[in-house]
Amino acid sequence: MTKSELIEKITAAQTQLSGKDVELAVKTMLEQMSLTLASGERIEIRGFGSFSLHYRAPRIGRNPKTGESVGLAGKHVPHFKPGKELRDRVNAGLERDLAAGRFASPRAHDGESQDN
Amino acid sequence: MGALTKAQMADRLFEELGLNKREAKEIVEMFFDEVRRSLENNEQVKLSGFGNFDLRQKAERPGRNPKTGEEIPISARRVVTFRPGQKLKARVEAYAGTESE
Numbered sequence: 106m107t108k109s110e111l112i113e114k115i116t117a118a119q120t121q122l123s124g125k126d127v128e129l130a131v132k133t134m135l136e137q138m139s140l141t142l143a144s145g146e147r148i149e150i151r152g153f154g155s156f157s158l159h160y161r162a163p164r165i166g167r168n169p170k171t172g173e174s175v176g177l178a179g180k181h182v183p184h185f186k187p188g189k190e191l192r193d194r195v196n197a198g199l200e201r202d203l204a205a206g207r208f209a210s211p212r213a214h215d216g217e218s219q220d221n
Numbered sequence: 222m223g224a225l226t227k228a229q230m231a232d233r234l235f236e237e238l239g240l241n242k243r244e245a246k247e248i249v250e251m252f253f254d255e256v257r258r259s260l261e262n263n264e265q266v267k268l269s270g271f272g273n274f275d276l277r278q279k280a281e282r283p284g285r286n287p288k289t290g291e292e293i294p295i296s297a298r299r300v301v302t303f304r305p306g307q308k309l310k311a312r313v314e315a316y317a318g319t320e321s322e
Contacts, residue, residue, distance in 0.1 A: 106259040106266045115251045121244050130234055130248045135271045137233050138225065139309055145318040147224035153253045155224070156303075158313060180314045183272070185303030192300070194261045195276065199299035202263065 108135075142183050154187040227253070260301055272305040 106114075112131050116124045138156070141148055148156040158181040166177045187195070227249045234245035256274065259266050266274040277300050284295035305313070 106255070106264055108268050111252070111255055111259075111266070111268070114255050115248065118251055118255075119244075119247060122240070122248070126238070126240070127248065129238055130240065130245075131252060133234060133237060134230050134249065134252055135268060137230060139271060139312055141225040142309065143312040143316055145316045149224040149226055150253055151227070153257060154301075158316065158318075181316045181318070183303070183305040183309055183313050185274075185301075187301045191257055191260065194257065195301055196298050198261045198263055199278065199297065203297075 145181070150188070152188055152190040154185055154191055156183060156185050158182065159184045263299070268306075270306055270308045272303055272309055275302050275304060276300070277302055 108131065112124065112128045115131070116122070116127045119127075122130070138148055142156060142158060145158060147158075161180050161182055163179040164177050166175050167173065168175060227246075230249045231242065231245040234240045234248060235242050238245075240248065256266050260274055260276060263276055265276060268274075279298050279300060281297045282295050284293050285291065286293055
């Protein structure tokens, strides 16, 4: 599911807001979430999970082409920890698939799988 | 300041977009419900600019009860992983705060 498909689903599931409004709302939420992490704060969504920052210590890296050493500064990276409800429900999905004899490896969304 | 919660996200939609409070709350709920539903159905979620929620399958593996030392297999499971997008990574990398987790 992509962002635009998510927007379509939410739009279809309610009657008060137009697609444009829902699009703006989704973008506002994602921006607020990004800003929160960029300012070093956590996000805690009950039933879904939490986002926090993990620190990566400075290290000596190597340019794989030239073999040259480069000092890499310490940095923070976003981390997501699924909540219990999400974990249980995703895992129940696996059990359903296995019980139905369905091929159970995860489906990528069709099209290119680049993140951006 | 505390962590960002659904209530604060709804407040923002109320203040910034002028949704009424009930609508705002509903939209925030639906957002996370739809993402969860997609993951439950084994479908990856890609939110460009933010990141991807991917699914990984883990085979059954041997485990042990740490208290009793008894061997119990850890059953096959499916787990969610989050891969932050380039844009989010770049924004977070710039954070120069303390080295806490």
